[in-house]
Structures are given as structure tokens and as C-alpha cells.
Amino acid sequence: MAEPPLAAGAPAPPGPEPLCRSQDLVERGRAWVWSVLQYGQPVRAFALRFDGRVHAYLNRCAHVPTEMDWQPGEFLDSDRRWILCSIHGATYDPASGRCVGGPCGRGRLTPIATEERDGAVLWQPTRDIRPAAAGSAA
Numbered sequence: 001m002a003e004p005p006l007a008a009g010a011p012a013p014p015g016p017e018p019l020c021r022s023q024d025l026v027e028r029g030r031a032w033v034w035s036v037l038q039y040g041q042p043v044r045a046f047a048l049r050f051d052g053r054v055h056a057y058l059n060r061c062a063h064v065p066t067e068m069d070w071q072p073g074e075f076l077d078s079d080r081r082w083i084l085c086s087i088h089g090a091t092y093d094p095a096s097g098r099c100v101g102g103p104c105g106r107g108r109l110t111p112i113a114t115e116e117r118d119g120a121v122l123w124q125p126t127r128d129i130r131p132a133a134a135g136s137a138a
């Protein structure tokens with residue numbers, strides 16, 4: 001598919017970044033956690049496999065902007081059905097990041113686009129969410 005033309009002076013969009021091997025993400029298992037920069041500030045992100053697909057989000061609750069995992073990489077509830085914030089119990093749909101219960105209200109997690117290619121998981125930086133190494137001088 002052809003890329004749309006860039007506006008004059010616009011920086012080139014960053015390409016997909018390698019994240020992990022596909023086999024590192026088992027169905028409803030431990031998430032892969034990594035560091036990104038959002039608006040130049042360091043933030044953790046996570047990717048997990050749910051119903052066969054990889055879903056990734058910033059590790060930042062919609063209730064209070066804090067990290068949510070119970071243990072490093074452990075985001076799912078005991079039934080392995082919902083993402084459950086360890087702080088006050090906000091519950092999110094792993095497939096959409098939408099709040100489905102608890103104090104997150106109408107909020108949702110910030111998604112990060114991913115793809116799988118040749119046994120590898122890649123994530124797609126955006127203008128606002130970039131690889132940590134690219135902006136480490138900030």
C-alpha cells in the first residue's frame with residue numbers, strides 16, 4: 001500500500017520498531033514491558049497476547065496516571081480475562097483498552113499499534129510516542 005505524501009517540512013514518520021519474538025507472548029500470559037517516550041517523557045508500555053492477537057498500551061491507568069501491573073508484566077486478573085489495575089481495581093478490555101469497570105469511568109488505555117512479521121512482534125511509533133533511545137537526549 002502506498003504511503004500518503006508528506007506535507008512540506010513534516011518529519012518522516014518513524015518506521016516499525018522490533019519489540020520481541022512472537023513466542024515471547026503466550027496467550028493470556030505475562031506481558032512484554034518496555035520503555036517509550038510520550039511527548040519526550042519516559043513511560044512504560046506493555047504488550048500481551050489475547051485471543052491470538054497482540055495488543056499493546058501505555059502502562060498508565062486512566063484513573064490515575066500510574067503503572068498498573070501487579071508484578072512486572074502481570075496485568076491480567078485471576079481469570080485471565082481482563083486487564084486489572086493493581087492500584088484501585090480499574091478493569092479494562094484487553095482487546096480494546098476500554099474501561100469496563102472500576103474507577104476508570106469512560107477512560108481507556110492509550111493503544112500502541114503492533115504487527116507480527118516473520119515470528120517477530122513490531123510496534124509502530126507515532127509522532128507522540130517514540131522509542132526511548134531516539135529521544136534520550138531530552
Ligand code: FES
Nearest residue numbers: 061063085088090
Ligand atoms: S490508579 Fe488504576 S484504578 Fe486507580
